[in-house]
Amino acid sequence: MAGGLPISSPLGTIYSTNITSSKRYGIGNYTLKQFAQALRQGVRADGAHLYPAMPYASYSLLVDDDVKALHTYFTQAVAPVDRPSTTKTDLPFPYNMRFSMMAWNALFAGGKPYTPDPAKSAEWNRGKYLVEGAAHCAECHTPRGFFMQQDRSKAFGGAVLGSWYAPNISSDPVAGIGAMSADELFQYLKAGKVKGKAQAGGEMGLAVEMSFSKLTDRDLRAIVSYIRDLPPIADASLTKPKFAQGQPYTEVSKFRGVGDVSSDNALAGGPAQLFAANCASCHGVRAEGSLDGYFPSLFHNSALTTGGGRNLVATILFGLSRKGADGLAFMPGFGGKATDIAAFSDDEVAELANYLLRHYGDASIAVTPQLVAEVRAGRAPKPALATLVDIGKWAFPVFLILFVLWRRARRSRAKARIASVAA
Numbered sequence: 001m002a003g004g005l006p007i008s009s010p011l012g013t014i015y016s017t018n019i020t021s022s023k024r025y026g027i028g029n030y031t032l033k034q035f036a037q038a039l040r041q042g043v044r045a046d047g048a049h050l051y052p053a054m055p056y057a058s059y060s061l062l063v064d065d066d067v068k069a070l071h072t073y074f075t076q077a078v079a080p081v082d083r084p085s086t087t088k089t090d091l092p093f094p095y096n097m098r099f100s101m102m103a104w105n106a107l108f109a110g111g112k113p114y115t116p117d118p119a120k121s122a123e124w125n126r127g128k129y130l131v132e133g134a135a136h137c138a139e140c141h142t143p144r145g146f147f148m149q150q151d152r153s154k155a156f157g158g159a160v161l162g163s164w165y166a167p168n169i170s171s172d173p174v175a176g177i178g179a180m181s182a183d184e185l186f187q188y189l190k191a192g193k194v195k196g197k198a199q200a201g202g203e204m205g206l207a208v209e210m211s212f213s214k215l216t217d218r219d220l221r222a223i224v225s226y227i228r229d230l231p232p233i234a235d236a237s238l239t240k241p242k243f244a245q246g247q248p249y250t251e252v253s254k255f256r257g258v259g260d261v262s263s264d265n266a267l268a269g270g271p272a273q274l275f276a277a278n279c280a281s282c283h284g285v286r287a288e289g290s291l292d293g294y295f296p297s298l299f300h301n302s303a304l305t306t307g308g309g310r311n312l313v314a315t316i317l318f319g320l321s322r323k324g325a326d327g328l329a330f331m332p333g334f335g336g337k338a339t340d341i342a343a344f345s346d347d348e349v350a351e352l353a354n355y356l357l358r359h360y361g362d363a364s365i366a367v368t369p370q371l372v373a374e375v376r377a378g379r380a381p382k383p384a385l386a387t388l389v390d391i392g393k394w395a396f397p398v399f400l401i402l403f404v405l406w407r408r409a410r411r412s413r414a415k416a417r418i419a420s421v422a423a
Helices: 032-041 064-077 098-108 122-134 182-191 202-210 217-227 270-278 307-318 346-360 369-377 384-422
Strands: 006-009 012-015 159-161 164-166 320-324 327-331
Touching (some): 032 064, 122 217, 164 307, 182 202, 182 217, 202 307, 202 320, 307 369, 346 369
Antiparallel strands (some): 006 012, 159 164
């Protein structure tokens, strides 16, 4: 809880802060009122505003008893880390003006503690409280509007977050999780995978390991009850369920005997041999996965059907390491880090990804080297607000210069007229 971790946003990198019980560097001196104000309203004890990367808009739903329990835990049970953070959030102008969050909060935050819906079951209400509040699922899975607020008209319809794509988890049977049974969704949250359908990676992998796998079965069932009841958000680009695309396929016979099968890119068999050399040993020569499901099938796999191939690319680059209720899930990365098994270029990753999509996923998706570079760097598409601000940064000085020149020219003409009249 000592902070200093980077949170990538389209507006810049935001760093988490020390929330240990340290009285000097953490929140050990926070009163319950100050803690509640930071948690629900995004205002620190010193009066400065937090950025909504800290999901206070969702935490505003937390009831008083839970806020009090959290305050007790953080100020008494979390060990103090008495050292200053080596990183500090320093967003570019105008995002560095924290007071501007007052207007954003007035428009898009300021929710009230959760009140149960009497028309729904206790399990459903508990699920909504957890999903919309404590677990803040919509913060990742809901696309953003112009001012970076949640677009609730597309709630849980999927959104890009840095290198990864948080998929559609609405009840739509084609684009969402409607094709998952209640037991399968429960298994996904608890262990991070459902055989033949999906596995958690990236930020969701962390959420499973650090949070969902720690919940009681009762709370997980409540989450499942609420999520499966979410309004469906369709995707016209999908013609069949994202869990049912692709099929077994192999091209080994085309290059068998033409040379060694290695992990480099000098392979006579092209992307088929690239797959055989780097992927088939775990996922199978026909991409069917291992019999026990530890290594997943690549067909009927949501990573190869949603988000424009973004999660497929991120998985190839960064690999996977996640602990769930049933143990460790691991896949090495191919992005070139010291711990990776190989160092694929952007072109190689794109070539391999397109081969996988063509045979095992949604063949309509095309991965470009530019997308790979974007995913490698953790960049999300720039939102309209950021584009407008960028234009304004150079447009304003140009306007100011033109205005000054116009004023000078006007004064010169006025002086010339006065001189001609005087003559």
